[in-house]
Amino acid sequence: MVEKIPAGLNLRKGANELAVAYDDNESYRLSAEFLRVLSPSAEVRGHGNPMVQAGKLHVRLSGVERVGNYAIKLVFDDGHDSGIYTWQYLYDLCANQQKYWETYQQQLRKAGKSRDPEVCIVRLIDPSSCG
DSSP: OOOOOOSEEEEETTTTEEEEEOTTSOEEEEEHHHHHHTOOSHHHHGGGSOOOOOSOTTOOEEEEEEETTTEEEEEETTSOOOOEEEHHHHHHHHHTHHHHHHHHHHHHHHHTOOSSTTOOOOOOOOGGGOO
8 A cells, every 4th residue: 555645734823723734636624623622532442441531522733743754733722742654544534524423422422412512411311211
């Protein structure tokens, strides 16, 4: 598999997204929230047991740093800055954005959590379902 290296990265602070362009006229826009909840960091990946990241609706991208010739590190305003987004992982996020977003939303629902940090989801148990 040939590694796709971005021809351009543009941190669009006003839109709160990272614009990623490739030489073959492919271009993508990834929201800060999407990049934060799918961070490749050990904190998010849970050392092999992924942790659902809730309450990240308003997180903002505050910086992008190049890591050698193979990756970038993103800095978020919630203090998270430990994920290294390799070119391969970044392209995977770009190419599969819709699928990953849908999976993330399903995981949130299953965990009873919300994207919005101001929302607390409370599940009520139907008493008729208890023996």
